[in-house]
Amino acid sequence: MNIVKLSYKNIIAKPLQTFLTVLILSLSIGLLLGVKQLNKVFESQLQQSLNGVDMVVGAKGSPLQLVLSTVLHIDNPTGNISYNEAKKIAENKYIGSAIPIAIGDNYKGYKIVGTSVDYVDLNKTSIEAGAMFNKTYEIVIGNAVSKNLSLNIGDTFYSSHGMIENAVESHDDYPLKVVGILKPTQNVIDRLILTNLESIWHLHEHEDENDNQDHNHDNEDITALLIKFKNKRGLLFLPKNINENTPFQAALPKYQLDKLFKFTAIGTKAITWIALSILFVSGISMFISLYRMVKERAKELALIRTYGANRNNLILLVFSEGLLVGVFSFFLGVLLATFSLQTIISLIKDTYKQQIYLLEYQNDILELLLFIFGIIIIATLIAIRPIFKMDISKIISHES
C-alpha cells in the first residue's frame, strides 16, 4: 500500500463520478488536440503548395475556384484562355516567371497537367528516376502517383477526359508513357501527372478530329498562367490591369487562401471554444470530485493523520487522485485524437490522393499535457483548502 495505490482505490470506489470526469476530460483533450492539428496541417499544406506563386491568370469566374483548381488542384477550372494572349501578359516587365498549365484530363482520378519543365522547379522537386518529359505523350509522374498506382518507368496508360475517374470518355488511341518519377515533396505535385502542353492539345484535337500529330498550335488554349513577380510592384498594377482590360481574371493565391482560412477558421474556432468550454467544465468536475473527497472523507483523512500521516501526505493523496484521473483522461484523449486524425488522413488520402503528415504533433501533446497538469494543480490547490483547516480531534469526536 502506498499513497498512489490508495488514490487509485479511492477513484475506483466511485466509478460513475470517475467515468463522467474521465469522459468529458478526454473528450475535450481529444477535440482540442484534433482541431489544433487539423488546422495546422490544413494551413501548412495549402501554404506549402502555393510555392511562391504570386498570381494566377485564368478564365473569368470565381477567383478562389481558379486558385484551388490551378494551384492546389482540388477544384474544377473556371475555363480556358488563349495561350497566345496569355503569353503577351507573360511578357510584362513586372513578371519574373510565367508557367502555363493545361488541365482537364485524369488517370484513375489523378490529374494530368500539361505544363513546362519549369513547373517541376517551381515545386522544388526533381527527377528521382528516369528523365523529364521531352516528347508528346511522355509523362512524368508524382511520387504518390507512382506508389499508389504502382506505375514505373516505361509503363503506359490511357487518360480519361475530365477531372474525375471516368472510364467512359478515355483517350484510348493515344497511350501516355511514363518516362520519369519525381522525388516526393508532400505537396500537391506528388499526386499529379505531368506532361508537355502539346500532349494535352494533341489528345483533345484527336478527340475532335481524329487527326495525326502535326498541328499548328497557334490558337491553342491553356487553363492558367502561374506567375511570380520580379518585384512586389507588379502586385500593385498587374491584377487590376488584367481584370479590367483583358478577358482574363487575375487571382492572388495568398489573398484567396487567407479568405478561405478566415472562413474555415470560424468553424475551427467554434470547435476550439467548445472544446475549451468542455475542458473548463471537466476542470470544475475534477475540482468537485477532489473537494467532495476531502469533505466527505474527512473522517478517513483524519484517521490517516492518526496513523502517522502528516498534512503533506494528505495533500499528496488528493493531488495523486487528481493526477491519476488527469493522466488517464489525457492518454485516452490523445488516443481518441490520434485515431480520429488517422481516420481523417486516410479519408483525405483516398479522396484527394494526397498523403498528409501530422505536424509537430508531439509538441502539441506536450503543450496540452502541461495545460492539463496546470488544471490538476489548480483543482488540487482549491480542493485541499479544508485539509489546512482540518481539526482532527473534532472530526474524530463527532464521528466516533
Added chain:
Amino acid sequence: MLKTVDVTFSYTKESSFNFPNIKLSNSQSLLILGKSGIGKTTLLHLLAGILSPDNGNIFINDTNITSIGSKKLDAFRGRHIGIVFQNTIAISSLTVYENLQARLYFSGIYKQKKAIENILDQLDLVSVKNQKPNTLSTGQLQRLGIALGVIHKPDIILADEPTSSLDDENCELVIDLLKSQAKKSNANLIIITHDQRIKNSFTNTIVL
C-alpha cells in the same frame, strides 16, 4: 511508559480542564472513568498528540510530545500510539487487508505481510480480509478497529469508549482482546469510558 505532568486544556476561556497526573510504567493498564462532558475524550486526544495542552507535559517513553514539532509528532503518533475508537473508522475504499496495509504504511512499517496475517488470525478476521468495511458485522468491525489500533505494536494503546455500544458478552470479549493485544505488544493500555461494567477488570483506575 507514560507520564503526564499538570496537563490543562481549554476549549473556551470560561471553562478549562485540569487533568490529574498519570504515571504508568511499561505494560501497565489504566481505566479512566468519567461522565459525559468531563473531558475524557479530550484527555485521550491530548495523550494521542491530536490536541496540544495549554499547560503541562506529556511524556511517552522519554519523548515529551508537547515539545516536538508537528511533523515529528505525526510520525511519533503513527509509530508509538494506537487508537481504538468507539465506532470503528476505516478507509471505506479499501478491504480489511488493505486497511491494515495502509495503517502500517503510514506508520512507516513496510514489512507488512506477517504482521497482517498474525493480527487477522488473532482477531478472527481471516475470512473477511478481502471484504470492505461496510460489509462487516458489528463484531467484525469492532475487531477490525482493534486490529488497526494495535497492528503496529505501539507503546500506548488508547481506547475511547470501546464497549459502550456492546452487550455484556461482547463487552468482556473486547476488553480481553485489548488486554491480550497490549500484553503481546508490551504496551500501556488506557481505556477511557463511562461504562461502569468494566471497572472491575482493571486494578488501576482514575475517576475524572
